[in-house]
Amino acid sequence: MPEFTLDMYQTAGVAMLLFVLGRFLTTRIEFLKRCCIPAPVVGGLIFAIVHLVLYSCGVVQLSFDDNVKSFFMTLFFTSVGYTACFRLLKKGGKKVFTFLIIAIVMVCLQDVVGAALAKVFGWDMRLGLCTGSIPMVGGHGTAGSYGPLMENKLGIAGANVLAIAAATYGLVAGNVIGNPLARRRIKKLGLSSSDAAQVDHEALLELKKNTEGTAKLDVDRGTLALALIFLACGPGTLISMLFDKFNITLASYVGSMIIGIIIRNAICDKFDLDLPVQEIETIGSISLNFFLALAMMGMQLWQLADLAGPMVAILLIQTVLTGLFVYFVTFNMMGRDYDAAVLSAGHCGFGMGATPNAMANMDALTKVFGPSEKAYLIIPVCGGFFTDIVNSLILTFFMNVL
Numbered sequence: 001m002p003e004f005t006l007d008m009y010q011t012a013g014v015a016m017l018l019f020v021l022g023r024f025l026t027t028r029i030e031f032l033k034r035c036c037i038p039a040p041v042v043g044g045l046i047f048a049i050v051h052l053v054l055y056s057c058g059v060v061q062l063s064f065d066d067n068v069k070s071f072f073m074t075l076f077f078t079s080v081g082y083t084a085c086f087r088l089l090k091k092g093g094k095k096v097f098t099f100l101i102i103a104i105v106m107v108c109l110q111d112v113v114g115a116a117l118a119k120v121f122g123w124d125m126r127l128g129l130c131t132g133s134i135p136m137v138g139g140h141g142t143a144g145s146y147g148p149l150m151e152n153k154l155g156i157a158g159a160n161v162l163a164i165a166a167a168t169y170g171l172v173a174g175n176v177i178g179n180p181l182a183r184r185r186i187k188k189l190g191l192s193s194s195d196a197a198q199v200d201h202e203a204l205l206e207l208k209k210n211t212e213g214t215a216k217l218d219v220d221r222g223t224l225a226l227a228l229i230f231l232a233c234g235p236g237t238l239i240s241m242l243f244d245k246f247n248i249t250l251a252s253y254v255g256s257m258i259i260g261i262i263i264r265n266a267i268c269d270k271f272d273l274d275l276p277v278q279e280i281e282t283i284g285s286i287s288l289n290f291f292l293a294l295a296m297m298g299m300q301l302w303q304l305a306d307l308a309g310p311m312v313a314i315l316l317i318q319t320v321l322t323g324l325f326v327y328f329v330t331f332n333m334m335g336r337d338y339d340a341a342v343l344s345a346g347h348c349g350f351g352m353g354a355t356p357n358a359m360a361n362m363d364a365l366t367k368v369f370g371p372s373e374k375a376y377l378i379i380p381v382c383g384g385f386f387t388d389i390v391n392s393l394i395l396t397f398f399m400n401v402l
Contacts, residue, residue: 001058008065015068015293018043022293038360040289041175044296052301069294072287076356077253078232079284080380081260083277085269095334099343099378102333103387104394106325106351107133111398113321114314121310125402126150129395130159131314135167136322137391139354143167146395154399166315168299170352173319178348178361181327182341186369191338193370218279225279232259254388257380288363291356322351341365342372343379350383358383 006014022043026032032042054060111132118128130150135143147160185191236256243255268275326344334340345365349358358379366372 001061003061005063008068011064011068015290018047018297019289019293038292038364040293041296044293047297048299048301055302064298069291072290074233074253074256075229076284076287076291078229078256078260079280081257082264082280086265095374096378098333100382102330103382104390107137107391107394110136115402117314124156126399127156127159129398130163131166133391135163136170136318136352137387139167169315171295174349174352174357177323178345179365181323182345182365185331185341191341193338221276222279225276225283232256235259288356288359292360339372339374342375346375346379355383
């Protein structure tokens, strides 16, 4: 079968073509509107299905430049760091801690269920972790780290392909189930956004700086925004290297996001410096769309088709577990209000795929039903930073105990 590899420019071009296709379909198909499925997910999934057909017929196999996906993922999360204002974070209060505890419980449940079902199907129980929080909460980054680790150091055959395939499945499932579950809660209980009525004047102004559209973009401010993002990306890699020395596996973007948070809060806010927040937010949103389109179109669906029955069964059970947990536990524990519903959609996103999926879920939902300040404060911090650390510790524990 002929194989064709797209370079970074071709890869980016295809990704944006799929984004445009997805946007066209999401504005015209009622089902996609109702479920709030993000445009790059729609376009990317269509491409993945077409690619599966071409591969199955022996026509062609395509591969893409993965560096492009990592690049845009890092840009997006660095922008999240810059838009994470501690003055607004204080408004989350106990909610942040509560959500972190909820996320930790779900990580443990995913690993326990994965390991238990692996034993039922006659697998090494540690291989079950490759259908647990490694790909589910960890996403492709953690799967790509722990898969080779389990194969090379623990001698567990098939761990890498299993983890990557499960992460690919989770990327789709997290987007598919997240918004319908949240939308059901919103409609059933008649929930609505209350941010505009409740935040104080200063907090509202700060919120607008972080979320308002950028109809008037200034070239100089846009250039400064991009410079600040790259300024954080550089030294951010040193933080990731530091964690690696302590054998703590974190997503590659975490270090850059931390630097962005420090520059925003310890320098710009403390000394009242003018930060181009809207321009940074715009760059982040563009990067998010690129990342999701790239992630979706890069899926090799024939890997899922080739999986054994036990693998498919475990993934489906994990999907049901996550959906039920988010619907009944996350929503109820976070207050049974509109913010809790948006958080539930986000929790499905990073609980089965990656934090960019969580942000995309919430973006699609809030565009229809209104803003949720607390959700946008809680998800990036818990999903993009604390959960990665906790997940690494929990996985280390299970790998040594099982």
